[in-house]
Amino acid sequence: MSNGIPLTEAVLLSSALESILYGASVCMFGVTLRALLTKHLVTGTNHLVITAACALFLFSTMHVSIDIARLVIAFVRIGSANPEGIGPWLGNVSEKTYVLKSAIYVLQTLTGDAVIIYRCYKVYRSFWVVFGPCLLWCSIVATATGTLRTFATTGTNVFAHTNMIWISSFWATTLATNLTSTILLAYRIWRIDRSVAESRTSSSLIVVLRVVLDAGALYSVTLLSALIPFICKSDGQYVVLDMITPIISIAFYMVLIRVGLSRAANSSDTTRPSPPAVRATTVRARASTDSTTHDHYPMKPIEVHISELTEMHGSEIGGSDRFVFDKSV
Structure with missing residues (x-):
């Protein structure tokens, strides 16, 4: 038996928080597309990144729509005839809408983790470096398949022994994939920044490093916030569970927006009029x-x-080290 917050209250609170985060993600999605398609940034635009952004937006929209539909069914249709049946219906993992929203969450997770692995590959240019994260990503596929299959074939609640094994494995592999890829990406950025630090007046990659770490920390903390209550068999895990889907999108958009703004600022600095060329x-x-x-x-x-002495802007020195990251984000 679960403990903590009642299931109905947890679902209502989760849907409300998810809707708020979804609204924020919609705004960030618009800014992301604008940053990717702006003329002076189009050289760093990758079609796969745009496709991933649109896919994450689509999945998060479908997920919040299904959650709203489930609330209507539970509290209007079922609740009007049998108020005691709201909780059992919401907790039934074999219900079609529950399986569907779980499948969408899995697709959102796979897309988000694939993006960060892709970024690692673009900065390292080596498949062997990302071989470990790729194996972990395949483990996510396997555990997600087992979870969805268990949901569809069993009529028990989410805290059944078999469900807990599959779900815990799914979240553990997701967390490991995110942490491994984030650490690899952050280490590569830090090494490149250190290698060119002596030839630049300011660090041009420190912003990218901070953004990558912030996005990885946001996603990891959210997963832990859902995993810990789940292990404790508390319905409080539902509060965080539905929030993960828009948070995945927000973490993805956050990297693109902040790196795009930094790139635009550097571009404006390099195009600022310089003193006349030196001529004797x-x-x-x-x-x-x-x-x-x-x-x-x-x-x-x-x-x-x-x-006359020509003045060289600090941003022009070592500026080529940012090119590899234009393709990775």
């Missing part, structure tokens, strides 16, 4: 000779050498 010029001045007053003192040609 020779100015020859000839003074006219006044025949009436300077007959005895003719003026000789005067040569004046003027040198």
